[in-house]
Amino acid sequence: MKKLGILAIALVTTLVGITGSASAQSENIISEPEFSNVEKLDKIKQSEVEKLLDELILVRLEQSQTYKTINAGELEKKDKELLNELKNKGVRPLSEDEIEILNKSTIAQDNNIQPLASSPPTWGPYANVDMLTYGEKTVTVNGKTYKEWINYAVPKSGGGAPLVKHYASVKLMDEPFETAKFVNKVFNILLQRAIGEIKYVSWTPYDYFWPEGKDYTSFNTYDLLVSYATKMKYVWVYTASTDLWQLKASANSVQTTENHVIRGYKNGSLSNVTRTKYNTAWSDDYDSIETIAATAGFTFTSPVKTMKFTKVDGGTALSFFPYYASGPADLY
Numbered sequence: 223m224k225k226l227g228i229l230a231i232a233l234v235t236t237l238v239g240i241t242g243s244a245s246a247q248s249e250n251i252i253s254e255p256e257f258s259n260v261e262k263l264d265k266i267k268q269s270e271v272e273k274l275l276d277e278l279i280l281v282r283l284e285q286s287q288t289y290k291t292i293n294a295g296e297l298e299k300k301d302k303e304l305l306n307e308l309k310n311k312g313v314r315p316l317s318e319d320e321i322e323i324l325n326k327s328t329i330a331q332d333n334n335i336q337p338l339a340s341s342p343p344t345w346g347p348y349a350n351v352d353m354l355t356y357g358e359k360t361v362t363v364n365g366k367t368y369k370e371w372i373n374y375a376v377p378k379s380g381g382g383a384p385l386v387k388h389y390a391s392v393k394l395m396d397e398p399f400e401t402a403k404f405v406n407k408v409f410n411i412l413l414q415r416a417i418g419e420i421k422y423v424s425w426t427p428y429d430y431f432w433p434e435g436k437d438y439t440s441f442n443t444y445d446l447l448v449s450y451a452t453k454m455k456y457v458w459v460y461t462a463s464t465d466l467w468q469l470k471a472s473a474n475s476v477q478t479t480e481n482h483v484i485r486g487y488k489n490g491s492l493s494n495v496t497r498t499k500y501n502t503a504w505s506d507d508y509d510s511i512e513t514i515a516a517t518a519g520f521t522f523t524s525p526v527k528t529m530k531f532t533k534v535d536g537g538t539a540l541s542f543f544p545y546y547a548s549g550p551a552d553l554y
Contacts, residue, residue: 257369263359263372263512270311274313275376278304279376279377279477280477281297282451285297285298286386286451287479316373321345324344328469345553346550349382350380350385350386351375354374355372356374357371358370361512363517366516370457370460371460372457373456373458374454376453385451385545389540394482395441395442398440399440401441401486404427404435405429408426409427409532410532411423411501414529419530441485443485443486444484444485445484445485447481447483448480451477452544453477455472455474455508456469470521473507473525474524480498480531482496504526525546526546529542
C-alpha cells in the first residue's frame with residue numbers, strides 16, 4: 223500500500239523485542255492442530271481489503287457533508303457495492319455472538335493480563351460506528367505462530383461523531399496578492415511526529431487552480447474547509463491458557479476531504495474557483511500492527527499524529543489530532 227509522505231518505520235523489530243516477553247509469547251503460541259484450519263494472514267489480500275475500506279469511508283464521509291451538493295442515491299448505491307465487495311473478500315459486520323466474545327476479552331498491560339471491568343461499555347452496537355471483522359488469521363513471528371482476530375471500526379453510513387468531524391472554514395491567505403506571485407505560494411499539510419513535523423502534501427495554488435488561475439489579475443481570499451474520518455484497526459491475540467482473546471494492538475488511518483475556495487478578480491469582476499482534494503494518512507505502524515500485536519507485552523497503540531494545515535505564506539491555519547478510539551468507550 224503506497225503511503226503519501228508517511229515515513230517508513232525501521233524500528234518494528236526493535237519495538238517487538240522490547241514489548242514482548244517470554245511469558246507473553248509462550249501463552250499465545252498455539253499448537254498446530256488449533257490453527258491448522260485458520261487462514262494465514264496474506265498482506266497482499268489485506269491491502270486490497272484496506273483499499274476497499276478506505277473507499278467506503280470516503281463515501282460515508284461524503285454522505286455526512288450536508289453542505290455539499292451530492293447525489294445521495296449514487297452514494298448509497300456505491301456504499302452497498304463496496305460492502306458487497308468487502309463481504310466477498312471476507313469482511314463483514316460483527317455478529318452479536320462475536321461482540322459478546324469481545325466483551326469477555328482482556329487487555330494486556332505491563333505484561334499482565336487485566337480482565338475488562340465487570341460491566342464495561344460493550345463493543346457495539348453504536349449509533350454512528352460499524353464494527354467489521356476480517357476474521358481470525360495466523361501470524362508467524364520469529365518462527366512462532368499466533369492466532370489473531372482483526373477487526374475494524376468505521377463510520378456508519380451517514381457519518382457522525384466520534385469518527386467523523388467537520389471543521390469550520392479557515393483562511394489560508396493573510397493578505398491579497400497579484401497573480402504574478404501566485405506560483406510562489408506553497409500550501410502544506412504536515413504530520414506531527416515525535417521527531418518533528420513531516421511534510422505530507424505540498425503543492426502550489428498556481429498549479430492546483432490552473433488553468434482558471436491564468437485569467438485572474440489578483441486573489442483576495444483563500445478559504446479551506448476540512449473534514450476527516452478515522453478508521454480504527456484492532457488486533458486481538460488468542461491466549462490458549464485462558465481461552466480468551468487479548469486486545470494487543472490498535473492503529474488508525476485518516477481520510478480527509480479538503481474543499482479549497484479561492485476568490486479574486488477575473489476580467490474585472492469578483493469570481494471564485496473551487497476544488498476538492500482527498501488525502502489519506504496512515505499511522506507509522508499501521509501496516510505492521512499485526513506483527514507487533516503478536517508479541518506485545520501491553521496494548522500497543524499507533525495513532526496518526528497531529529495534522530497541521532499551513533497558510534500559503536507560512537504559519538498555522540488549522541491543527542488537530544485526529545480522533546483515536548483505544549477501546550469501546552471511545553466509540554460511543
